[in-house]
Amino acid sequence: MTTQRRTSPNASRRSDASRRAILAAAFDLVGEVGYAKLSIEGIAARAGVGKQTIYRWWPSKGAVLFDAFLMLGEGADGEAALPDTGDLESDLKAVLRATVAELNDPRYDEPMRALSTEIAHDPELAAAYLERLDRPMRELKKHRLRAAQRAGHLAEDLDLDVAVDMLWGPLLNRWLQRTGPLTPEYADNVVETALNGLRPRR
Amino acid sequence: MTTQRRTSPNASRRSDASRRAILAAAFDLVGEVGYAKLSIEGIAARAGVGKQTIYRWWPSKGAVLFDAFLMLGEGADGEAALPDTGDLESDLKAVLRATVAELNDPRYDEPMRALSTEIAHDPELAAAYLERLDRPMRELKKHRLRAAQRAGHLAEDLDLDVAVDMLWGPLLNRWLQRTGPLTPEYADNVVETALNGLRPRR
Numbered sequence: 001m002t003t004q005r006r007t008s009p010n011a012s013r014r015s016d017a018s019r020r021a022i023l024a025a026a027f028d029l030v031g032e033v034g035y036a037k038l039s040i041e042g043i044a045a046r047a048g049v050g051k052q053t054i055y056r057w058w059p060s061k062g063a064v065l066f067d068a069f070l071m072l073g074e075g076a077d078g079e080a081a082l083p084d085t086g087d088l089e090s091d092l093k094a095v096l097r098a099t100v101a102e103l104n105d106p107r108y109d110e111p112m113r114a115l116s117t118e119i120a121h122d123p124e125l126a127a128a129y130l131e132r133l134d135r136p137m138r139e140l141k142k143h144r145l146r147a148a149q150r151a152g153h154l155a156e157d158l159d160l161d162v163a164v165d166m167l168w169g170p171l172l173n174r175w176l177q178r179t180g181p182l183t184p185e186y187a188d189n190v191v192e193t194a195l196n197g198l199r200p201r202r
Numbered sequence: 203m204t205t206q207r208r209t210s211p212n213a214s215r216r217s218d219a220s221r222r223a224i225l226a227a228a229f230d231l232v233g234e235v236g237y238a239k240l241s242i243e244g245i246a247a248r249a250g251v252g253k254q255t256i257y258r259w260w261p262s263k264g265a266v267l268f269d270a271f272l273m274l275g276e277g278a279d280g281e282a283a284l285p286d287t288g289d290l291e292s293d294l295k296a297v298l299r300a301t302v303a304e305l306n307d308p309r310y311d312e313p314m315r316a317l318s319t320e321i322a323h324d325p326e327l328a329a330a331y332l333e334r335l336d337r338p339m340r341e342l343k344k345h346r347l348r349a350a351q352r353a354g355h356l357a358e359d360l361d362l363d364v365a366v367d368m369l370w371g372p373l374l375n376r377w378l379q380r381t382g383p384l385t386p387e388y389a390d391n392v393v394e395t396a397l398n399g400l401r402p403r404r
Contacts (some may be wrong), residue, residue, distance in 0.1 A: 197399020
């Protein structure tokens with residue numbers, strides 16, 4: 001992503017490096033100490049910057065952490081669209097298996113739990129999350145489902161938001177509430193069951 | 203529920219009343235102040251008992267809160283089985299609409315968020331929750347689904363755990379992460395979509 005800046009190229013590169021160091025430090029620290037013990041002081045120390053540098057750009061630790069998650073999203077920008085090989089079932093299995101791998105990755109597990117539980121208790125953060133992270137991701141998912149619907153692979157009257165919830169909701173819920181093992185086989189099973197439905201097909 | 207006690211009937215009635223007062227106080231307080239600020243002192247003051255009375259029965263505030271949730275479950279003991287009118291779709295809609303009503307009830311919303319987020323961060327509490335609350339509830343749900351499967355209303359090879367996750371997961375996830383309005387219509391839509399599946403039925 002390119003942005004217009006009025007500062008000199010060198011200053012701009014320096015602030016960009018500081019910004020990234022701060023966000024990476026926030027992400028790593030929340031995974032180590034949890035959200036409650038995350039502090040601007042701690043982030044500044046880990047990133048090797050002064051507290052004032054952080055306060056110049058962000059009003060609170062929540063705002064820093066949130067931007068850290070947005071940075072992760074930016075990094076994956078090129079690959080953000082869902083695969084479309086024409087085979088919906090195998091594409092969805094690939095995507096849900098990747099979600100399982102990410103949720104099981106110790107590097108992401110704690111920070112994502114911290115963000116999820118902050119959202120659960122903070123309606124304002126939830127609204128920002130919805131607007132800036134959940135909705136753009138959801139649009140990418142619905143884009144792939146809409147293509148499948150046009151091709152006649154999904155029911156004509158299907159509510160695509162419910163379809164997204166039915167594919168990703170079970171995984172997220174099982175991960176967050178620890179109600180069972182989150183495996184690639186479980187992801188496959190969810191995809192097959194969602195596509196076919198619970199009722200017999202004759 | 204009846205239990206064998208070795209104390210005199212009067213003493214037993216008194217401790218039972220204290221126990222219920224403590225659990226009700228814990229449940230109400232966590233809804234008001236959140237889990238982080240919940241304390242044994244606060245629960246004791248609200249219940250009108252001494253701190254030592256609480257420590258005699260429970261090792262921690264988490265243990266008290268957990269039993270408060272179990273008490274709620276006991277209260278609904280008689281109605282815990284899922285309805286079985288022979289019409290699976292309408293029975294599931296009734297149950298999921300009741301779940302929506304409970305999740306939207308301000309009396310339950312905060313305590314359940316507190317329990318959910320503690321579970322997300324505490325694998326030991328999650329294991330206790332799984333064993334004592336999630337699994338018994340899940341068995342009741344699977345019991346109803348198994349009857350429908352025997353009657354030929356559900357696919358023969360259906361994994362009933364995945365079916366439960368697919369019906370309740372989207373509701374729980376939407377509630378906890380606040381990703382959309384949790385309405386009776388949404389519950390109906392989830393039931394219909396899960397039963398029919400995302401693929402067209404011809």
